[in-house]
Amino acid sequence: xxxxxxxxxxxxDTSAAIICDGVICSNVVxxxxxxxxxxxxxxxxxxxxxxxxxxxVVDQALKKANxxxxxxxxxxxxxxPGLLGSLLVGTSFAKGFSTALDIxxxxxxxxxxxxxxxxxxxxxxxxxxPKFPFLCLLVSGGNSQIIRINDFEKMEIIGQTIDDAAGExxxxxxxxxxxxxxxxxxxxxxxxxxxxxKFKFNKPRxxxxxxxxSGLKTSFLYFLRDxxxxxxxFIEKNKEDLCASxxxxxxxxxxxxxxxxxxxxxxxxxAVAGGVSANSGLRNAFVDHAQKFGWNIHIPKFAYxxxxxxxxxxxxxxxxxxxxxxxxxxxxxxxxxx
Ligand code: KG4
Numbered sequence: 001x002x003x004x005x006x007x008x009x010x011x012x013d014t015s016a017a018i019i020c021d022g023v024i025c026s027n028v029v030x031x032x033x034x035x036x037x038x039x040x041x042x043x044x045x046x047x048x049x050x051x052x053x054x055x056x057v058v059d060q061a062l063k064k065a066n067x068x069x070x071x072x073x074x075x076x077x078x079x080x081p082g083l084l085g086s087l088l089v090g091t092s093f094a095k096g097f098s099t100a101l102d103i104x105x106x107x108x109x110x111x112x113x114x115x116x117x118x119x120x121x122x123x124x125x126x127x128x129x130p131k132f133p134f135l136c137l138l139v140s141g142g143n144s145q146i147i148r149i150n151d152f153e154k155m156e157i158i159g160q161t162i163d164d165a166a167g168e169x170x171x172x173x174x175x176x177x178x179x180x181x182x183x184x185x186x187x188x189x190x191x192x193x194x195x196x197x198k199f200k201f202n203k204p205r206x207x208x209x210x211x212x213x214s215g216l217k218t219s220f221l222y223f224l225r226d227x228x229x230x231x232x233x234f235i236e237k238n239k240e241d242l243c244a245s246x247x248x249x250x251x252x253x254x255x256x257x258x259x260x261x262x263x264x265x266x267x268x269x270x271a272v273a274g275g276v277s278a279n280s281g282l283r284n285a286f287v288d289h290a291q292k293f294g295w296n297i298h299i300p301k302f303a304y305x306x307x308x309x310x311x312x313x314x315x316x317x318x319x320x321x322x323x324x325x326x327x328x329x330x331x332x333x334x335x336x337x338x
Contacts, residue, residue: 001073002317002321003018003020004313004316004317005018005061005062006077006310006311006312007058007078007093008113008309009050009054010078010087012307014030015027015030016057016309020067022121024310025064025066026065027303029307030056032045032046040181043083046083047086050089061309069097070101073104075094075106076094076106076107076108076312076315076317077105078090079107079326079333081111082334087333090332091330098328104325106316108312110312111143114274116314117304117314118300119314120304120311120314130149132150133148133150134298135148135262135265137271137273137277139166141182141184143161144167144254145157146158146159148267159210159211164212164214164217166250166253166254167275169250170184170246173221173246188280188281190240191243193240194241194243197245199245199246200249211253220246224242250281254282268294271300278305
C-alpha cells in the first residue's frame with residue numbers, strides 16, 4: 001500500500017493529511033483565527049502560527065488515520081505559490097521528517113493540488129473522478145483561471161485574470177460594505193436573502209477566455225459612494241440585495257467564459273476548484289449548466305475547497321507512482337504557475 005503524508009502551509013491554514021492508495025484517511029486543518037483581528041493575513045503572524053501548529057497537526061493526522069510514521073511511503077508538501085515565510089515552515093518540516101524516516105520527499109504545486117483534489121477518493125468504491133481531458137475553473141483569493149487538464153501532470157492554462165482574482169473581488173467589495181474578512185463567505189450568506197436582480201453592475205469586455213475583476217470592484221465602490229451621498233444608511237438597508245447582485249455578477253462573469261471555453265474545446269467534463277468554489281451561487285450555476293448544456297460537473301466537497309493537505313497528499317500520490325521525487329535541497333517559491 002502507498003501511504004502519503006501531505007503537508008500544506010502556503011497561507012494561513014496549517015494542514016496535514018494521510019492518503020492511502022488514493023483514498024482519504026485523515027485531513028486535519030488548523031485555521032489561524034489570529035488573522036481575523038487584522039482583516040487579512042499578516043505574513044509574520046501566519047509563519048509563527050504554522051510553527052506552533054505543524055507538529056500537533058501532523059500528529060493528529062497520523063492518529064486519525066491510525067497510521068504510524070514508520071508506515072509512511074513518502075512526504076508531500078506544498079512548495080508554492082504562497083507566502084514565503086509560511087511555506088518555509090511546511091518545507092523545512094517535510095525535509096526534516098523525510099530525512100529522519102529515510103523516505104522520499106515530493107514537492108507539490110499548490111494550484112495543481114487544487115485541481116487534483118477531484119481525484120481524492122472517499123473510499124475504495126468511489127469512481128466519481130473526472131475523466132481526461134477536462135476543464136477546471138480554478139477560483140481562489142489569488143487566482144481565476146480556466147485550465148485544460150490532459151493528464152495528472154499535463155495542465156494548460158487557457159484563460160486567466162488580467163488583474164484581480166474572483167475571491168479578491170468578493171473580499172474587496174465586502175470590505176467596502178464594512179463586512180468582515182474574508183468577505184466571500186459573508187457575501188454568500190447574505191446573498192441568500194437578497195434580490196440578485198436589484199442592482200446591475202458592468203461586466204468586463206475582455207478577449208478570449210481571460211477575466212478581469214478590477215473594473216467591477218471600482219464600479220461597485222463608485223456606485224456605493226454615490227448612493228451613500230443620497231442616503232447614509234444605503235448599505236445597511238440594502239446589504240442583502242447588494243450581496244446577491246454582486247454575487248450574481250461575479251458568477252455570470254466566471255460562467256460566461258467557462259461556457260465559451262467548453263463550447264470551443266468541445267469538452268463537457270467540467271470541474272471547479274479553489275476557495276470560491278464554496279460559493280453557493282457558483283455551485284448552483286454549475287448545476288444549471290449541467291442540465292442545460294449536458295456538462296458532466298465535478299464540484300469538490302467543502303473540505304477540499306479551501307486550503308487543505310488532502311489535495312497535497314493526492315498530488316503527492318500520483319507523483320509517487322511516477323517516481324517524481326525532489327531533492328532535499330529544494331526551496332519553496334512564492335510565485336509560480338501551474
Ligand atoms: O483557495 P483559498 O482558500 O485561498 C487562497 O486564495 O489561497 O481561497 C480563499 C478565497 C477568499 O477570497 C474567500 O473570500 C473565498 O475564497 N471564498 C468564497 C467563499 N468561501 C471562500 N467566496 C465566495 N463565496 C464563498 N462561499
